[in-house]
Amino acid sequence: MGKWFKSGTPWIWMTGGAVSLSLIAVIGLFILIGWRGLSFFWPSTVYQFDMLDKQGQQYKVIGEIYDTESVLKDQLIAAGVTGLEDKEDTLQRYLIKIGNREYVDLDFQWVLETIIADKTIPKDVVVFERTKNGNFYGYIEGIQENGQAVTVEKSQFKDELQKRVERSLALKGKEEKLLSADIGHINFDLEKIRLKKRKLDMDGLLTAEKIQQLDKESELLRNEYLVLEEQLFTYRKQAQRDSVLVRDMSGRSVILPMSSVLDFYLPNDMAFFTKVKHWFHQVGKFISDDPREANTEGGVFPAIFGTVFMVMLMAVIVTPFGVVAAIYLHEYAGKNNITKFIRIAVINLAGVPSIVYGVFGLGFFVYIVGGSIDELLYPAALPAPTFGSPGVLWSALTLAILTLPVVIVSTEEGLSRIPSSLREGSLALGATKSETLWRIIVPMASPAIMTGLILAVARAAGEVAPLMLVGVVKMAPTLPVDGNFPFLHLERKFMHLGFHIYDVGFQSPNIEAARPLVYATSFLLVTVIIGLNLAAIAIRNNLREKYRALEH
């Protein structure tokens, strides 16, 4: 045995074990996130449980089995649960999602299998997705129009309901459009008039004539607004027409107004392909919808939009600087101390904690640069800050500094792979250095630049800590791009996928309900980032092959 240890074989196996462990961790992580994130959209079976608790009380519970864990009987007995003596050694405990948040105390309940007397899968149970209070589980009893029951065959409930939900959703869409586009536009213009007035007043140019003119303009806008408001009320009234009568698990009849129903489905009455279709439908909604109920329900569209917009802005800022710095380091810099310092600076910029950039961005960009911009360009809006508060521009700038080393290192590597014979050839033919750079070097290095850019984008998309200080918010009322001039609103705050994960996972009131959403968001973010990284690796490998061919 001692000899065996001396031979080193066990140690080789141990180091091999470390590799296995790392692999298990990486792959396990992806599988965990992927499984939990994607299974959320699958329409899971809704059970009806007939409960019989220790007091001999009978009641019914309708819900999805959300989680299962097995516990030892002895452990439960030690914890003080009685009446288990004749049961098996290991018992199952279910976490049941009951929904109907406004009618029950807890919409997620842990239940021990011993009190479940019977478990059935009723075909006609319906899941409603609602604007408020999460899902509703129950059975349809009837459909109402203006409070009067509509006479429909029981078998036609689904189709009739579908029609009416679509109608209500169409009305809601119109209402939304009116609110955000037209009314939003009027509010924007009114605010502009107010600022104009204030500006004139500050410059001492506010004459009675001007006041009158401006007042007239805002009067016109207000009249326009009244008309739209009328329209809005009509839509709302129309949306209130229908409602659906449902019976919940306790047998109580509940009226759900159609305006609160977003979607409904009968999970136990679905064939496999219907379920697949439903899954894609749900994924689509997740990607394209706005979040609801303090971000614990609904989609993540604004977060996707905010992330992409900010990252694009950052890419526009970081690319020229990073490329120029890399060209300097590789093509121009002499072997002197300054070059050495710049290299140390690059290494350190890559290693400084991201939160430090956040602190710097908040203090320097937001308060100093943004504050000065406000004083110079937007004095009328003060003391309300325009650029002097965290926003998407400052986030992009802060992340641009953060990712600068990524672009530099990658570009420099690309430059170093270009054989010097190409440079020399170009120079020998009479081209200046700048011409050589522009015509020969940069085009050849462009895949490397692309790689750097992709890596920078991947890094920026996953960074959260600095953004918490320089512009990300839990819920942004408007996107940074809209139909109001100048269309890009760089001073606005934005939502971000990474921050969304932090916020929903750690600040939300109903963590159990929000958890699958966090997994789904994580999966989305991981997919994007890993995809970007793989693309960068592929480009780099491709590039290497190309130059290897050139060298011989």
Added chain:
Amino acid sequence: MDRDLSNTLQADQKRVIKDKLVKYCITSGGALVLVTLLLIFAYLLYVVLPIFAPVSIAAQKEFSYQSNGNVLALGLDEQNDIAYQISDDGKLSFYSLRSKELGNLLLEESMLSEYSAFAKTSATSNAYIFANSQGQALIFKPEFETSYPDDIRLITPEIIYPFGAEKLQIDAQAHKITAVSFEFGEEGAAIAAVTDDKRGIYLALTATEDMMTEELVWQQEVVALPSLPNQIEQMLLSPDLKNLFVRSNNDLLVYDVSDIENIRVKSALAINALDANVTDMQLLTGASSLIVANDNGVISQWFEVLQDNKRTFTFIRDFKASAKVTSITPEYFRKGFLSTDQQGYLSVFHTTGATQLLNEKLSSSENMQVAISPRANALLLADDSRLRLFSIDNEHPEITWSALWQKVWYEGYPEPKYLWQSTSASDDFEAKMSLVPISFGTIKAAFYAMLFAVPIAISAAIYTAYFMSAGIRSYIKPTVEIMEALPTVILGFLAGLWLAPLIENQLPGIILLIISLPLSVLATALAWGALPKQIKESIPEGYHPLILIPILLLVGYASMSFSSTLELWLFNGDTRMYLTNELGINFDQRNSLVVGIAMGFAVIPTIFSIAEDAIFSVPKSLTMGSLALGATPWQTLAKVVILTASPGIFSAVMMGAGRAIGETMIVLMATGNTPIMDWNIFEGMRSLSANIAVEMPESEVGSSHYRVLFLAAFVLFIFTFFFNTVAEFVRQRLREKYSSL
């Protein structure tokens, strides 16, 4: 021809200019990187430095005034526009400090020309009391009314008599009052007085609102103060009307007056410094601390400390002024105070900061009087019929090097402590900003992460670089490295919401894993050795990890399923309860173990990647030589490869440590963020970075808190700068060494 040539030349000229231009642009672009780093460094310093800036004082205005008496007390309004002084002929006079009418007498009123005792309240109540030899007292309050006629601020002084302009009869027997003290509390007010026949009087005044007239009606209640000493120099009532401090020479008697039915002496103690006599004592704002001045220049701070279940007044710390201290002036809202001494020096102190912030000779007179403005940005000084106004720049007195990095004895705490507690719901809360607990948290988190990551990452790097076949290496390496790209917010979220509950529920299983995984690897190795040759040869060398994956998974699963049984056997079915009750170890759900594992995974790819490169780039000639001389692969690895690559491995560990120190999201999400100092692996911590992320959005720009958070960022910056630079330096050296081999 000529034309062509000149055209060409001109074109060349243009090209040369263009070339130069490009060169300058690119050079300046390159320099920009350096500038950015310097800018970050400089900006952080620029925000941080004011907290360490020395206090400065500058004379602003002065004027002489006509007066027959000596100054008893001085005061300023909030805008430093008006000064008032109370002189010993019983007059209250207001003078303007506005530049246009400097020294103009705005209002003067005689209060009580014959008096036997005088006292002032704490700075926040800002009232004065005169008592006379008929047992009467007059209480008044200088006030300032702000109005805006023609949009210009105008401050006018006025005198308020809270209990009417008539004198208040304190002593029913109309004896002379020798010492007096007065204070407003939250619901009422109280006067404590001593008469010339050595009787102590405590007069409680409670206000009730008259239903009809809505005016305040004051009700009096008089009680006698028991066991008074013979001679009384000074009496002080605390603004919460709970304590009465009576000083007789160098002895202090503390009366508990919170219940006027039962006034008693709480404690009696000597408060003088060694070989010195007490000259003055004052209450610091917040009413907990007593500042005692001595004639040898020592100023000491005392407050109540809970010891053996009893609150006793305890000496906390002392300060040194240059000569006999004549007066102490506490600040209005901060725990700072001024002292004047016999030689005309003014000193500024802060109790928490525990330092003398300023010591400057301002006057040649022995009995100068000073007052500080409510905003603590100006100082009024009276000497020789002159009033002088100084501006004081003292923004952050509480933040000193010692307050940040040493134990501080805060008011109400039983002993000096390292504390981070920047905000609270209470108004008179003193921020406790010691960077020690959060730096400790940073190091603790990084330590546990490294404990987890270093063995795994380096072992994996060794195997991948040295034993693994090239074919699978090209897949394994990027797979591990891609983990570096994983957003830490996802790792943090998994750690907080998936791993933390898992560890809490399956702790015995997790501990079992630490033992069972290595053992299973060894067992597999043994079993593999015993397998027949054919099977062994069917799988080429360097595939160990792939063989191990299913085994590790299986063992892992088995350990976890065994967890509850183990829990039942060893820990009575509830590990958490067992740890807390039987072993006395606190258990938080989000603890260092969780952070260690999660952050370990975040730094594994960093360490792995650099260490693997270092090992892989050890010249093949070295290993070949060693193997040719008869060393086994393992001996070659241990004696040749690792030694040669050790600087690279060191650099990898440094890089990993740098990353672990600066990591924010994982620590923020996977710990409870409580700033405690304890190495217990089952408790959480708060790190510098998480602290910044939590508190920065709420801190007021330019406040001490804001600047201390910047300091925290600066400390992080320096930490990681150090780690990265050392790592880079080592790596450069290594590269040079290899190129010579």
